[in-house]
Amino acid sequence: MTVGKTGLFLTAAVAASAVTAATYASTLGQILYFAVYGAVCALAWWAALRSGAGAARRPWLLIALAQTLWLTGDVIEMVFFLTGEVPPVGISDVLWLGGYPLIAAALVLMARHRAPGRLRAGALDALTLATVAALASWQFLIEPLFGEGLSLAVTIVPALYPVGDIVLLAAALFLVLSPGERGTPTYLLLTAVFTYLAVDLGYNLLPYVLDYSYVERLGAGLLLGHAVLVAAMLHPGHAELTRPGSRMGTLHPARVLFLGMALLGTPALALRHSGFSGEELALILAGSGCAAFVLTRFTMAVREQERMQAQMAYQAHHDPLTGLANRTVLHDTLERVMRAPGTGVAVLYLDLDGFKAVNDTHGHEAGDAVLGAVAERLSAAVRGGDLVARLGGDEFVLLCPGASHDDAVRLAERVLREVSAPVPFRGHELSVGASVGIAACAGEASGNAAVGILRAADTAMYSAKRLGRGRWVTADSADPIMAA
DSSP states (O other): OOOHHHHHHHHHHHHHHHHHHHHTTHHHHHHHHHHHHHHHHHHHHHHHHHHHGGGGHHHHHHHHHHHHHHHHHHHHHHHHHTTTOOSSSSSHHHHHHHHHHHHHHHHHHHHHHSSSSHHHHHHHHHHHHHHHHHHIIIIIIIIIGGOOOOHHHHHHHHHHHHHHHHHHHHHHHHHHHHOOOOOOOOHHHHHHHHHHHHHHHHHHHHTTSHHHHHHHHGHHHHHHHHHHHHHHHHHGGGGTTTTTOOOOOOOHHHHHHHHHHHHHHEEEEEGGTTTTOOOHHHHHHHHHHHHHHHHHHHHHHHHHHHHHHHHHHHHHHBTTTTTOOOOHHHHHHHHHHHHHHTOEEEEEEEEESSHHHHHHOOOOOOHHHHHHHHHHHHHHHHHTTTTTEEETTTEEEEEEEEEOOHOOOHHHHHHHHHHHEEEEEEEEEEOOOOEEEEEOOSSOOOTTTHHHHHHHHHHHHHHHHHSSSSSSTTTSSOOOOOOO
């Protein structure tokens, strides 16, 4: 499904949810609710089954199964309603409660796929925030149920819904606070989860201030949450939720704020029964100030560490003279591109002509100036998604995913023109040329082919040098072709 179709689906879901909310107590509203939810559930299974194979599919299957359980629970509840015998608790509650751990498990699996081995910080932060939420839920939502004199089952089962919410919240925070891409599918998924949490909170709190005829319309909000969740599954970029990402985690200011709230939330909730005397209020204010100073210092220390890590990562992946990608990045990128289905790639292997003469005549500073100018010209010549790497000395490689043979030839001709332009240096005009070898792969190949295509481009480059330099040669040419 394209982005445009996903948007249309969301628009239709919002409209259907609004109509359902307006007509919820009527027969029309119930028919619309089950029709829309049935379609959403079917789309969830369709999206899950086409989401790939193996471990990457499991989170989507869990989500589809959770939707099925919830829909089945709704159907059973409606049957009881039509027969006039709706039990206080029953099989529907089992099905509804069963969906929470399934969605939570799906979120945890996504986090593990997105950031394998980098989950400790996210897990600790999620548990910190979830613990405070659990304490608040106990005091305001669960504990009051045990004082109403109801039977054990009627008391325990409603109390399990806030527990399910805490489990779902912990899993959502785990996903949010762990490294990974943050695109539209991620935001759709989180919007759906927090919609569920908001609706459940409304079910618990609104009966104290509103007539139940209005509270029951929150079911339309759940319908919207289901649709948004499925929209994340249908989005063309949904693979970001299960794909390992290279994005380095940073300490967002909001994360510090939430942790500070969690740090102060527990003592504040513990003191709420005492009415907050002047002495206790002063203690809370002093604790808040101390926590603010500690968190500020903590943030400064973490930010400094992040800057050092980012600098080390940059140095490990970039050439210090030109700032271009180094050999490691080139090989990793080439292997990843060649494994991608349906993605061809062209490689241009470039060696400068006359560079040694520049060094011998004008010194190494002049040579560095030439290398820097060539790096800038190569970066300007390629497309946005292409990679320019320096392998060392005066050797460069241009990696062009999705480029055809003809695209590579046109790029090689442009490179020859750009590189041959003089480089000004301390009143001198320094001139070098280039010899370019071209190798291309039309489709998906194994990772071992990455070494082969790079070697083929290198061999073609040496053929260009033997033929007189200042030209390009393709690796698959029987007769070398001179540039125009």
